[in-house]
Structure formats: structure tokens, C-alpha cells
Amino acid sequence: MSQGKRIVLASRPHGEPTSANFRLEDYTPPTPGAGEVLLRTIWLSLDPYMRGRMADGPSYAAPVPVGGVMEGGTVSEVIASNNPAFAKGDIVLSRAGWQTHVLSDGKGLAKIDPKIAPISTAVGVLGMPGMTAYTGLLEIGKPQAGETVVVAAASGAVGSAVGQIAKIKGARAIGIAGGKDKCAYVKNELGFDECLDHRDPNLAAKLKEACPKGIDVYFENVGGAVFDAVFPLLNAFARIPVCGLIAHYNDTEAHAPKWAGAMMRNILTKRLTFRGFIVSDFAAMHGDFLRDMSQWVREGKVKYKEFVTEGLDSAPEAFMGLLKGANFGKQLVRVGPDKA
């Protein structure tokens, strides 16, 4: 058995996380007891929500304790099993966190069939990010044919799926992304109707031009300047699923959005719906999601892009980059080979 490695939360960040907030530790992989399996991490998913887990403010989930292993979804291999439900060699979806090996009693593990799709998609387009897009867009956003849907971080794991599902439903999809390459990809490869650069100083004017009939659904995953540009364009009865606010995760104090003073009045006069959600709120839709999304991926209607860094050691740097949009596609860490 090789030596294990894990990354723990060394200290809570104040503002932007730095490498000092993480610590790499060696450990001896444990031996499975009765009913347990030992998992080896193949893919670690990095996602913006992890910034919330590093803080101890009130949120929907408990924070990672200082000294604790950073949380995260993984694609893992069963390398030893005392549990009749799992065999050595099984590939499973797990929440092993930022580490190479972990024990599990089998609860919460879901087997992944490598024949259906590349196993990495279980933490991407066919996993939590894809289901976040699917449920938030369809259950809260409810895009109708001909309506206009706007989403930021449009080349990322969630945003890319949001826009492509909007297109499948007959809506116009307007993306916002960071830089020319991402915008070109979103428009030309993913088939959005338009994609704008959030760094463009004329974002508000360009967004208005790209949405001549206003905005019916704004899938909120960034906040900040994008929300400021979107807000005055919202149509009557617009729906705003609030999924994330990555532009604010490193804020050290609360910033009122530009339109804060007008928000409640606009909610009233335009009959807007703002609704926050996390993917587990829609756990009952997992079957529908898997059926639809697998089919759309197979048919090429939903494309995805992965952005891979190599080795568990790369995770802190990759995560800090993710918060700044340094990734181009779904951020993954290759922790181990597909087959040990």
C-alpha cells in the first residue's frame, strides 16, 4: 500500500484564500474493518461552494474544521472491500474529500458504470454541477420557448449546462464569461446565441443589446457586476434561481448590489421571483436528471469541457484559480490513475 496524502484546512481565509490556508499531510491509508471498503481517489472535483466550507459563517452546511480534510466530491476506486455491496475494482461516486484514500461503510456511495460515459463526468455534467444546472433552471427558472435566459460563468461546469438546456427548451441563451477564448467557445462550440466578456467595461450596454426583449430567467451564480448589468433588464415575471455568488465569496464585508435600494420595489412591480437553492433540495429529481442529461450528452446536445490539473498537490492552487476564473471548463484534479 502506497503512502496516503491529504490536504487539510490549515487556517480560515480572510478574503482570498492563500496557500497558507492549506496544508499537505502524509498518512497511512487505513485498513477496512467489518462492512467497510477502502477507496482510492481517481478524480477530485473542485467547486466554488468549497469556499463556503472554509469559513465558519452561517450557511447551509457545517464548515470544515481547522485541521480537517477539505471536503469534496470524488470518483474513487474500491481497492479493498469487506462490504458485500461493493467489489474490488468498482468505481464509485464518493465524498472522499481532498485525499488519496478513505474508508467508507458504503453509505452514500453510488456505483458508476464506466461504459455509459467517462467516469469523470460523474462529478461534472452527469453529476452535481450538471444536476445543479438542470434542477435550478427547470424547477425555478422554468424557461419557455422564445424567452431569454442569461447565465454567467458560461464556460464553467454549471453555466455551460444551463445555457445548453435553455437552448433545448427553445429559449435564447446569453452567456457571460471571462475573456475572448471562453466567449468564443460558449458561442461557437456550445451554441449559445451570444456570449459577453464580464471584463468588458461596456458590459451593461452590450447585455442590453444582446437581450432586446429583456431577460426572463437569470441563473445567478456570480453576483457582482454581472447582477448589476442584469437587474434593470429583468422582465415582468422574471425568475432568478440563486445558485451561487462567486464574485462575493472572498468579500470581507457585505457589499450591497448597485440596485439594492430598488430591489424590493422591483420584485413587487415586476412580479419577480428570487429563489435560492442547492442541488440537494431537488434530490427527488435525480432520476429525471440522469435520464435527460445522459441522453442529451449522447446526442451531442449538451457538450462539456474539463480542465484538469495533475496530482493532489495541485488542488489548492487550482482551487484558488477557480475562484478567479483561471479554469476553462469543469475543474478536476487527477489524484490517481483510472486503474491502480
Add this chain to the structure above:
Amino acid sequence: MSQGKRIVLASRPHGEPTSANFRLEDYTPPTPGAGEVLLRTIWLSLDPYMRGRMADGPSYAAPVPVGGVMEGGTVSEVIASNNPAFAKGDIVLSRAGWQTHVLSDGKGLAKIDPKIAPISTAVGVLGMPGMTAYTGLLEIGKPQAGETVVVAAASGAVGSAVGQIAKIKGARAIGIAGGKDKCAYVKNELGFDECLDHRDPNLAAKLKEACPKGIDVYFENVGGAVFDAVFPLLNAFARIPVCGLIAHYNDTEAHAPKWAGAMMRNILTKRLTFRGFIVSDFAAMHGDFLRDMSQWVREGKVKYKEFVTEGLDSAPEAFMGLLKGANFGKQLVRVGPDKA
């Protein structure tokens, strides 16, 4: 035929309306042409939304033009009819506005059966305010047994119905109202679990005490200090139907709520739903509303209080009072006798 009287919008208010914004005019009641009826106003309903119609800012409805008759719902009598659908003596729900007589082609008129309930309730508990409470609370607020529902202007037409319907659904109802008498009425007569005075400097602390398990539904019809007190107490998955913002209708500039900087983050982390509505968004529920509300009124489960001023001339003063909470119960103007 007696001389007609009407009140027109003389000028748009800046901030609080004054009597100079209204003008009383005499006119000769018109004669109905083919297919038309002539209506005589019995009851004029005064409602906070009328402040919006006096302004020309963007809203869900066109403003009253300067020089135009002030809009409003009325209970009227058909005093002459060339329309086979209506007979002289019929009592109808109309939008005759602030005037004694008006012609109608019959469209939009609804007959009122005086045997079911006092005819004034057609613009009160069995009319628009009652249906606003019913639809907003049940369709957006969705109170569950044991949950806590908070509503301000709790002795008013909408708020009183919100709290009583919440009780019928098994929820706790906490009211907020202006002054001792209103609070005593809300608690003792209407059966709310508690009612707090919005003028109390310790409102936030007292509200917290009255809601030991937090707030699951906040029916927003005032904004201002009440919202500031409510916001930190909202539970995960709380629903906030946004029906009105009377505390802000006279604002001359936008005021960000105290919690503006934290609103989007709380919507996300607490999975809150904010949704604006007006009663016509739920027009399809009119049958359900009338059936349920008539029964509840009959059974004494929903009580109501009317606050009547005499004569059309009293409308401007009464309306200005309404915006400041001078009324105690549903504000009505007795424009003419039940029978001419």
C-alpha cells in the same frame, strides 16, 4: 338626476400626497347609450396601490393621467340600463373610480348578491384585498401547520385576512400594527398569537421573542423597519410574498433596506423565496377564493372591520390617512346610500 361629483388627479405628488394633488369637480352624469348602463357609486374602496397610480414611474399598471378621475374599485347600483344583462337596481362590483356616476358597457362588471353578505365586503374581505391575502399567502407563502407567519398592517384589509387564514391552516400568526388599540384587536378579536406595535423602538427584539422558532412566511406589505426586523429571523426555506411596500410609497428616493448587502447571500444560504405578485396574477383562483372565504366569514373564522368616511369629498383626506395608518380596518368611502 342629481349633479355628479368626481375627484381628479390635479397634480402628481412629490413624496406624501397633499390635498393640492386632488381636485373635486362637478359634472352632469351622462346618459347611457345603446348597450350601456349608468352606475351610481355606493361604496368606494381606498387602497394603498392607488399611490402608485398617482405617480408616473414604471409599474405594473398605467398611471392616472393628470386631470383624470382617480381610479378605484366600487360597489355601485345600476340606475339606468340599456344592457339586457343588467337591470335597474342591480348591485355590481365596478371600477368606477372616485366619482358618483359612470357609464359602463357592462364589461368587467360583476353582480353582487346582497343576500350573501353586506355589499361592502365585495371590495373588502370578499373582494380584492381578501383575495390578495388568500392567493399571496396560499400560493406563495404556503404556510404549513406549526410554521410561523408574520404580517404587518395586521388590522388592515389584507393583513387581517392573512393572519386569520394562516391560523386556519394551523400556522402561528404574528401581526404587526400601529398602536395599542389595533394590536389588542388583532390579538383578541382576530385571534393572532401575538401582535406588536411597529412604533415600538424594541420591535426587532420583541419580534424575535414572539418568533422563537424563526419566521417561515413573511407576507410583505410594508417594507421599512418591519422588514429590517423580520429579515434576520427568516428560517431556511422561508417564503416572502411581496404584495406591497406602503412604508416606501411616499419615498422620494430609493432607500436600501438595512440588510441589502446581505440579501442575495441570505437568499442563497437560506434558500429563501422572494416573489412579487398582484392579485390579478391569480385570477384563475377566484372561484376557490370566493368559496373558501365566504365560508370562513360565515363560520366566523375570518372577521373583518370596516373604517368608513362619509361622502366622496372625504376621499382625499381618508386616502392620505390610509398611507399613514390612520384607518382602523378596511378603508371605505360611503359615496351614496344603499338605495337611492
